[in-house]
Structure formats: structure tokens, C-alpha cells
Amino acid sequence: MVKSLKKLIEQVAKDKNLPEWVVEKSLKNAIALAIKKDRRVREDLEVHLEDDHIRVCIVRKKNGEIVKLPLDISTEDVNRIAAYAAKEEFLRELEKAEEERGYLEYLEREGEIVFGIVRKITEEGDVIVDLGKVLGILPKREQIRKEEYKQGSRLKALLLSVSRRKGKYEIILSRTHPKFLKKLIEHEVPEVARGDVVIKAIVREPGERAKVLVHSEDSKIDPVGVVVGIRGSRIVPISEELSGERIDVIKWTSDDEELIRRSISPAPVSKIRLDRRNKKAEVAVPKEKLSLAIGRHGVNVKLANRITGWHIDVMSEEDFEALMRL
Template structure:
């Protein structure tokens, strides 16, 4: 009986292009499940395929250790149930094993971009995405708020995490994570992929605005111009992919005052006063540019805070001078 099962494992592994250990595991699970059904057992069972025959064990946890007890079952009964399991349960278990393997393959691709097809939008707003052999989940919290997803639509997302949840694997996707923008930039700008240009930091308000801090190893290179491209040829497709998210590319400098000035782009900065002990900066901008510097709902200054690591107070030039006179 065991020889027949071993031949079955080899045959199926070859046909399905799967490792034999995966196929053997699926068959053992099928036999264990069939024995449980036949004997009306609720306990966990484990199956060994040995030269001398099929052995079935009850698995129990005792004093934080796992202990196996041989199940009282005749060889004839085990063989009968195993033959049934090989026909009836094996394919179901094999499908589960294949699916699990598909998910595990994605573990090594965490942090990369996946392309899939939207299959369904769930009641809670989460989106099921077909990634080929397996399904991914784009949770509502990882979606760009202004986007609406339709069944059959092609979608790009970051593989944020592959996790085991309630006994099953899940692939969690994201379109809001800063690393998604980083990977899009790497794909569009070869100089980033090659390491000639380094991305120092990224801050995003998904779908609204992003700030990307960059540095070129070769001082003669213009990292901002290279990333933006001629007339925006490189940055515009990325902005379009992110539903019109405006992307400010900022050249890194170790001069805090200069960095803060650049971080408030597109607003012009007239003066900067640093308060190093509080990691705080007071910034003067033309009165008519105050709303531009702060941004809609404070987005521009909030992203500048994140990208520089400084808390920035944006003031009109008049208020800045008034405050200076009081000090």
C-alpha cells in the first residue's frame, strides 16, 4: 500500500511540477482527515508513511510539549481509509497545498510591486485582487481615498505583507505606503535602480501630495532634473498612477536651513530662523504665498515636517518680523 502511495506522490509531483514533500504532506493530511471522519474523532491526527506501513498518531499537547500516541486501528482499516482518501480527499488537500505554496512564493517578493486584476469590492471596502495563482487584499486603509475600484480593472500595488490569519495566508497590498512610490520611481528612473541617485526619504499624503528627498553620489549630476525628466516625462506617469498626487522632488543637503527652504516647495521662503534645542524652525514667506506654503488642510507643511525632521512654523513676512522684534 505504501509503495503505491509513494508512486502516486512521485507521479502527481511530476504532473503538477510540485516538490514531492508538498504532495506527500497533502496526502498525509487527506489520510488524517479521512481517518477522523471514519472514526468520528475530534483530536488532531498525524500520519507517517513508513516502509512497514501507514502509521496514525493522536497528537496532544502535554506540559507545553507535543506528544504522539499511536491510534488503535488495524492495518486493514488504515489501508482501506487511505485508499479512499487517495481518491476522494487527496485532490482537495493538494489544492490547499498548491494555494499555500503560491502564497509562500510571495513572501520573497514583500516590498515589491504586484500587478493584478480587481475581482470584488467587499462590503467593508476591502478589495480582492487576483494576482494569478492567489488572491491579494487591498484593505480600505491602504487605498488612495479618492480612488474607486471596479471589477476587471488592472491595478498596481505594493506587496506590503504576507501573513497567516485564521489558519490561512493573506497577501496584504498597499497603494498608500511610501515604499510604493519609491518602487514606482525605481521602475521609471534607472539612475535610482542603479544606485547613482539615492532616495533619502519619502513623505506622502496619498493622492494629494508627496515629497521625495534625493541625493546624487556624483556632485555633477542633477538628481531633481533626472527624476522629473524632460517636461515631466518621468514624474508625470507616476503622478498619474497615484491619481494625480503632486510629487515634489527635493535635492538633499546637510544644511538644515536650505533643506527647510526647499521642503516647502512650491512656496518661496524668504527667511528661516532655527531653534535647534526644540528641532523647530520659524519660516517667513510672502503674505500672498502663505496658503501655498501651508497647503490644503496643512498638507504641504506637514509633509515638510516629516521630510526634514524639523517642526516648521510658517509665518507671513510681517508676522515673522514682528516676532523677531519681540525677541
């Protein structure tokens, strides 16, 4: 009996391209489950495939220690149940093992971009994505608000996390995380992937606007030009992938005042007053450029605040002069 089971393990491992220990574990679990059902045993069972017989133990906790006791069951019964388990329960256990391996493969890919097919949209608005061997979830909170997802359509997203809940794995995807934009840039711009240009920070209002702070130690490299590309050839495809999200690429500097000027782009800044103690900045722009500096729904200045770490108060040149006179 044991020899035939071991041959079965070898064959299945070969056919399924799984390690033998994974297949053996699945078979032992299947035998344990079948015995529990047949003998109505509630305790945990442990199965050992010895040289010429199958040994089954009841696993109990006693005074904080794990105690293993032989199960009172005949060899004939064990063999009969094991033969049944090898046919029925084993397949289910093996499916679980294959699924687990699939999720573990994705665990190693956390923080990478993955591709999938939209399989279902739940009542809550979450998107179930077929990644091949496993399913991922693009929760509503991780979706770009203006996007609509249709069953059967292809989807690109960041593999945000792989976690285990109640014995089941869960893959969470994101299209709103700053790291998704970072990875898209790395894919599009070889200089970023190589490290010649470094992304210092990214802030986003998903689907609306993003600001990317870039730097290069090589004075011959223009980090902004490299990331944007000739006539926007590199940044435009990324913007299109993000449903038209406007991406401002800003050259990093250690000079706070200059960094604030650059962060308000595309609006020109004429004057700045800094309160270094409270990290507050009052910024003057031409009156006709005020709405551009603030941005739709205040998004431009909000992102400038986040990427610089300063609280920026944008105003017209006239209001700035009046404030200076106070």
C-alpha cells in the same frame, strides 16, 4: 498499497510541479483526516508510509511531552480508508498545499509592486484583488481616497505584507504607503534603481501631494533633474499612476536652514529663524505666496515638517518682521 501510493505521489508531484515531500505531506494529512472521520477519533493522528504497510499513531501530550501510540486499527481498514482518502480528501489537501505554496512565493515578494485584477469590493470598502494564483486585499485604509475601484479593472499596488491568521494566509496590498512611491520611482528611474541617486526620505498625503528627498554622491549628477526627467517625463507618469498626486522632488542637504527652504517649495522663502534647541523654524514668504507655502488644507507645510523633522511656522514677511521686533 504503499507502492501504489508512492507512485501516486511521484506522478502528482510531476503533474503539479510540486516537491514530492509537499505531495506526501498532503496525502498523509488526507489519510489522517479520513481515519479520524471513519473511526471518530478526536486526537491528532500521524501517518507513516512504511515499506510494505501504513502505520498510524495517536499523538498525545503527557506531562509536557509528546507521546505517540499505535492506533488500534486493522491493516485492511487502513488500506480501505487510505484508498478512499487518496481519491477524496487528497484533492482538498493538495489544493491547500498549492495555495500555501502560492502564498509563500508572495512572502518572498514583500515590498515589491504587484499587478492584479479587481474581483470584488466588500461592504466595508476593501478591494479583493486576483493576483493570479492567490487573492490579495487592498484595505480601505490603504486606498487613495479619491480613487474608485471597479470589478474587472487592473490594479497596481505595493505588496505590503503576507501574514497567517487562523491557519489562513492574507496578502495585504497598499497604494498609500511611501514605499509604493519609492518603488514606482525605482521602476521609472534607472539611476535610482542602480543606486547612483539615493532616496533619503519620502512623505505623502496620498492622492494629494508627496515630497521626495534625493541625493547623489556624484557631483556630476543632478539628482532632482534625474528623477524629474526632461520636462517632467519621468515624474509625470508616476503622478498619473497616483491619481494626480503632486510630487515635489527635493535635493538633500545637511544644512538644516537650506533643507527647510527647499522643503517649502514651490513657495520662495525670504527669511528663516531657527530655534535649534526645540527644532522649530519660523519661515517668511512673500504675502502673495503664503497660501502656496501652506498648501491646500495645510498639506505643503505639514509634509515639509515631516520630511525635515522640524516644526515649521510659515508666515508673511510682514508678520515675520513684526515677530522679530518683539
